[in-house]
Amino acid sequence: MMNRFFLVMAICVIYLPNNAQSVGRLQKLRYSLDSLISAQEGIFALSFRNLSGTEKLDINEGVVFHAASTMKTAVLAEIFKQAGQGKIKLSDSLELNSEFKSIVDGSPYRLDSADDSETSLYRHLGEKRTISQLMYLMITASSNFATNLLIDKVDARKVTQSLQKMGIHDMKVLRGVEDGKAFQQGLNNVITSADLAILFEKLGRKKLVSARASQAMIDILQDQQFNEMIPARLPKGVKVAHKTGWIKGINHDSGLVFLPDGRKYVLVLLSKTSMDDQRSKEVLALISEMVYHYMVP
Numbered sequence: 001m002m003n004r005f006f007l008v009m010a011i012c013v014i015y016l017p018n019n020a021q022s023v024g025r026l027q028k029l030r031y032s033l034d035s036l037i038s039a040q041e042g043i044f045a046l047s048f049r050n051l052s053g054t055e056k057l058d059i060n061e062g063v064v065f066h067a068a069s070t071m072k073t074a075v076l077a078e079i080f081k082q083a084g085q086g087k088i089k090l091s092d093s094l095e096l097n098s099e100f101k102s103i104v105d106g107s108p109y110r111l112d113s114a115d116d117s118e119t120s121l122y123r124h125l126g127e128k129r130t131i132s133q134l135m136y137l138m139i140t141a142s143s144n145f146a147t148n149l150l151i152d153k154v155d156a157r158k159v160t161q162s163l164q165k166m167g168i169h170d171m172k173v174l175r176g177v178e179d180g181k182a183f184q185q186g187l188n189n190v191i192t193s194a195d196l197a198i199l200f201e202k203l204g205r206k207k208l209v210s211a212r213a214s215q216a217m218i219d220i221l222q223d224q225q226f227n228e229m230i231p232a233r234l235p236k237g238v239k240v241a242h243k244t245g246w247i248k249g250i251n252h253d254s255g256l257v258f259l260p261d262g263r264k265y266v267l268v269l270l271s272k273t274s275m276d277d278q279r280s281k282e283v284l285a286l287i288s289e290m291v292y293h294y295m296v297p
Helices: 002-038 068-084 120-124 131-140 144-154 156-165 180-184 193-204 211-221 277-295
Strands: 043-050 056-059 093-095 099-101 108-110 128-130 239-247 250-258 264-272
Touching: 002 056, 002 277, 043 193, 043 277, 056 193, 068 131, 068 144, 068 156, 068 193, 068 211, 068 239, 068 250, 093 131, 093 144, 120 144, 128 131, 131 144, 131 211, 144 156, 193 211, 193 250, 193 264, 211 239, 211 250, 250 277, 264 277
Parallel strands: none
Antiparallel strands: 043 056, 043 264, 093 128, 099 108, 239 250, 250 264
8 A cells, every 4th residue: 555655646746747837837927927017107907828728817807998009900800800791892992081070979070190100191181092901001000090991991889799799898999099079978999908818819719700811910910010018028030910009108019929939829918007108118028028938938
């Protein structure tokens, strides 16, 4: 009996530590992230999903944030969904008209190039651009002009309905950008890190609309021009397909990280109520680096 007892103990020693080590490393990462976040001004949230394994980690994943431009990924998905259904064609053209209607009362408002990160479209008012061209600018240059044109085309309500069908219930797309009356009444696009993680996990598993559409969206997201957060402290060989979001006091980034060995993971980083936007971006970049080193010790 004694020999059998020691045999069982030996087996435990051989087979348990790897799993225990993995769990221990994830707990250590969480402790480090909690310590970093608690030392910062403002509110932070994150969601991590290892798509090449089973590990996941969430901090403040249910806290609701103003979406800023992160909602543009959901608009992108809706465009591909409606294109797949034959309701629109990516080659369809839309006129460049910078006047839009408030969701509050239908009153008109205009976008100003001074408030947009992409300004070239404003020099071509009255001309036409294809949906494909506009959605590329919406994601890579975070064009508010392109976003509003596309939201008018596919309907914000349908974007939210599609999210709900995917089990994404707290993320809502109510309107386009710079609708001042809606903002004053608290009618904003909102997100949680958990919901954005669902969206990007479906994308990473090639199940967002379709495998072909998922790859097309990933290709667009990989051309992101704003790389101050998730990619900022990662090695050059690491590819990131992501969408940022920023307004005063709010800094977000969300996407897929592709490691050179073929593994990939979802990372969603959100922050709000900070008085120092640059510091918030630096903290989010540091969090991204810490998650990367968990994946690549």
